[in-house]
Amino acid sequence: xxxxxxxLLEFITKTGIYSFEERLNPKDAVIVFYDNKEYVGEIxxxxxEVEDPxxxxxxxxxxxxxxxxxxxxxxxxxxxxxxxxxxKERIKAHxxxxxxxxxxxxxxxxxxxxFFVAEGRIDFRExxxxxxxxxxxxxxxxxxxxxxxxxxxxxxxxxxxxxxxCEFLEDFSPIxxxxxxxxxxxxxxxxxxxxxxxxxxxxxxxxDFYSEVIKKFPEIGSKVKTKMGDGEVVGINAIKSxxxxxxxxxxxKEVSLEDIINGAEDRTRTDTDVSPLDxxxxxxxxxxxxxxxxxxxxxxxxxxxxx
Numbered sequence: 001x002x003x004x005x006x007x008l009l010e011f012i013t014k015t016g017i018y019s020f021e022e023r024l025n026p027k028d029a030v031i032v033f034y035d036n037k038e039y040v041g042e043i044x045x046x047x048x049e050v051e052d053p054x055x056x057x058x059x060x061x062x063x064x065x066x067x068x069x070x071x072x073x074x075x076x077x078x079x080x081x082x083x084x085x086x087x088k089e090r091i092k093a094h095x096x097x098x099x100x101x102x103x104x105x106x107x108x109x110x111x112x113x114x115f116f117v118a119e120g121r122i123d124f125r126e127x128x129x130x131x132x133x134x135x136x137x138x139x140x141x142x143x144x145x146x147x148x149x150x151x152x153x154x155x156x157x158x159x160x161x162x163x164x165x166c167e168f169l170e171d172f173s174p175i176x177x178x179x180x181x182x183x184x185x186x187x188x189x190x191x192x193x194x195x196x197x198x199x200x201x202x203x204x205x206x207x208d209f210y211s212e213v214i215k216k217f218p219e220i221g222s223k224v225k226t227k228m229g230d231g232e233v234v235g236i237n238a239i240k241s242x243x244x245x246x247x248x249x250x251x252x253k254e255v256s257l258e259d260i261i262n263g264a265e266d267r268t269r270t271d272t273d274v275s276p277l278d279x280x281x282x283x284x285x286x287x288x289x290x291x292x293x294x295x296x297x298x299x300x301x302x303x304x305x306x307x
Contacts, residue, residue, distance in 0.1 A: 003047040004061070005168055006032060008039050009076075009104070015044065015151070016170050020061040029065035040065055045167060076105050087114050087131060094127050101144065102152050111138045117149050146196040147172050155195045157202075163194065164201050175199040182210040184238070213238050218260065225261040228253065 001019050008014045018032055018041075028043045041061075084103040091100055098118040105112060112135060116122075124141050131139040144152075147165060154166040165172070180192050180203055194200040217236045218224050224233055226245055234252065235244035241257045 001051070002049050003058070004043050005045045005047060006030065006041040006061070007044050008032070008034060008041050014170075015168075017047065017058060017168055018061045019058045024061075024064075029070045031062045031065055031069075032059065033062060034059075038062065040069060045162075047168070080104060083112060083135060086134065090127060090130055090134070091116075094124075094130070096122055096124060096127060098122050098124070098143075101149055111140060113140045113142060115142050115144050115148075115152065117144055117146060147198060150194070150196045157194060157200070159202075169201060172201065173204050175201065175203055179203050179207045179210075182207065182214055210238055213241075216257065217243065226255050226259055227261070228255075 001021055002023055004018050004020060004024060006016055006018050008016075014034070016032075016034070018030075020030075024030065024043050024046065026043050026045060030041050030043065031038055032041045033039075080103050084100065087103060088100045091098060098116045100114060100116050102115045103112060104115070112131075114131075122143070128139050128141060150163055151165040151169075155163050157163045175198070177187065177199070180187060180199065183203065183206065185192055185203075192199055192203065214236075217238070218233050220233055220236070222233050224231060224243070224245060229247055231245035231247040233243055234246045236242070237244075237254070242254050243257055243260060244252055245255050246252045
């Protein structure tokens with residue numbers, strides 16, 4: 001069984017992961033079931049072949065599109081390209097502060113849907129009348145967000161791979177700065193923002209893990225007892241399950257969470273519990289395309305690893 005990322009031709013911002021027994025190629029036209037109705041979709045990527053039965057619950061491709069359906073799709077593609085430049089020219093003529101992203105058709109070829117982005121609300125009533133007269137079609141303008149823009153135009157993320165929203169994400173989940181704090185990331189917009197300028201969608205992927213694991217750690221600034229003596233927690237490493245403890249003589253040591261004699265157990269943490277690296281610190285001079293989790297939530301002046 002093969003997995004594919006498919007874009008619905010009618011709803012250009014709607015993509016999903018579907019399974020099919022046969023090997024298909026990008027740009028192949030297929031029929032899929034969406035929202036209780038059959039739609040023509042286009043293969044964007046093949047995600048690979050899987051044998052795990054748990055993938056059987058994914059949505060399935062019903063069949064290949066017929067030659068007639070594929071021919072109509074190809075004709076619509078050429079027409080869309082022609083209409084795109086016409087709409088773009090009319091937007092410029094009307095001097096509207098909007099950026100045309102894509103032109104598409106619904107199932108009804110008499111309806112043209114234009115997707116655009118703009119900073120605020122745009123009064124495009126005169127533009128719609130102009131386009132309807134020139135194209136002799138019903139014209140619909142839809143304003144989309146910056147995330148949908150990247151999903152349509154596609155791009156390469158800071159990690160060097162195709163942006164997640166372009167390849168497999170179906171919906172956008174809300175992402176807050178708290179999620180970045182819990183993962184110990186530098187709160188520098190250039191390091192935690194995606195192509196759209198918003199917080200990267202991939203921050204959500206491991207948020208459940210960090211939210212659960214971080215409850216087992218003592219608070220930053222709390223007093224703890226270890227086998228080496230009493231100290232204060234100045235940093236944590238959720239991945240390695242270690243705590244950075246500063247002793248009274250100023251010496252800091254990386255201690256395993258299991259070696260903490262007393263500390264908080266399975267509690268609910270607050271936003272003040274995490275102390276991320278200062279965005280203006282020397283660590284923030286790293287490459288702007290780097291968004292790797294930091295080893296510690298604050299940068300200790302000296303680390304001595306246990307022999």
